[in-house]
Amino acid sequence: MIKKILSATCLTLLPVVASAESHAMAGDAEAGEKVFRKCKACHQVGPDAKNRVGPILNGIVGRTPASVEGFDYSDVLQGLADEGKTWTPEELAAFLEKxxxxxxxxxxxxxxxRKEDDRNDVIAYLATFSEASE
Structure with a gap:
């Protein structure tokens, strides 16, 4: 009987936990635009974006690392691509932290x-730019 109650309680709480995790990762794109100012020295986004010191970041969320044509990536980022990594919001957050x-x-x-909110906000901002924005 107790197992059934605990099992039902756990199943009931799963959507709450999943929602809390996705909410924690969700950022504010408007705030992220301000945070992105730190990135503009090397990266561009938007319809007229071009590779600079860093690659264009249009479509970065969900993209394979080291996949912008015409940009010379480091071996380590090329290795991430070879491993089959994807720039998920979680992977981007880990990368952007350090x-x-x-x-x-x-x-x-x-x-x-350093700030988790800044990372989440800039990822939300970047997510507003699809590869079609290029």
């Missing part, structure tokens, strides 16, 4: 975004 720890050997000189 790029050089996430991808040892990356050419990206940026120290990272």
């Amino acid at each position: 790029p050089r720890d996430y991808a040892k050997g990356t050419k990206m000189a940026f120290a990272g975004l």
